Amino acid sequence: MPLIDYSRGIRNPQALDATLSVVSSADGPYSDEQVAPGVWRYDFRAGGVGGDNRKLIDAHRLGVTIVLFRKLRPNLYQAIYPARVAHVDLENAYVLVSLEELADLADHEPSAVERHWAEYIAKRRVHQPAFRGMVLKAYDTQCTVCRFKHAELLDAAHITADSEATGDAVVTNGMAMCKIHHAAYDRDFLGVTPDYTIKINTDLLNEVDGPMLKHGLQEMHNLQIQPPVRSSERPSKERLAARFAAFSAR
């Protein structure tokens, strides 16, 4: 059974009582947008409470879970599941679709504690997986340092740290790295210059140890990272420069 209805943006299989999935796309014809952490507005299609919108309203009435597909870029979707139709606004012809855990928050103004909780959940369930997916896709699922190619052992490393206010989960703030190079980058054992040259910490370069140190780290010194093919997805030179300054200062 197809999970997405690409032309309508809402998938209502005949055999089901309620909607199976909706597509949220920032550039689509409907103003689908994230209105709060983990909550998206989904505008009704033309036709009022009938047609495709009826099963969407029924999904709310029946309290069933649906899938929200976020269109990250052409041909790349993130499945948000389980999600719920948490609120129906008939007058203004839209629904709010939320992460299941946050469904109870969607119909009132959240308190400061609730908002903090929602941000935490949205980061884990939405932004981090999307960041990883976008970055691994951009780097053709290989470590930008050593070309290792198994997704299970690859991460999306932040250039500007996640904990900083400007550490956005955007593809230009990421690099695909294997576990060891990611950890080495985060701890400043390994740096990347704004012109994509790999540098290994001097102390580490002078150390004598086994094959991981020799082949995995020391031999990477002064090599070039493998950047994404698309220039729009390459790591930000400004971010790399700021991060490399911190690496050099150690």
Ligand SMILES: [Zn+2]
């Ligand atoms: Zn690697």
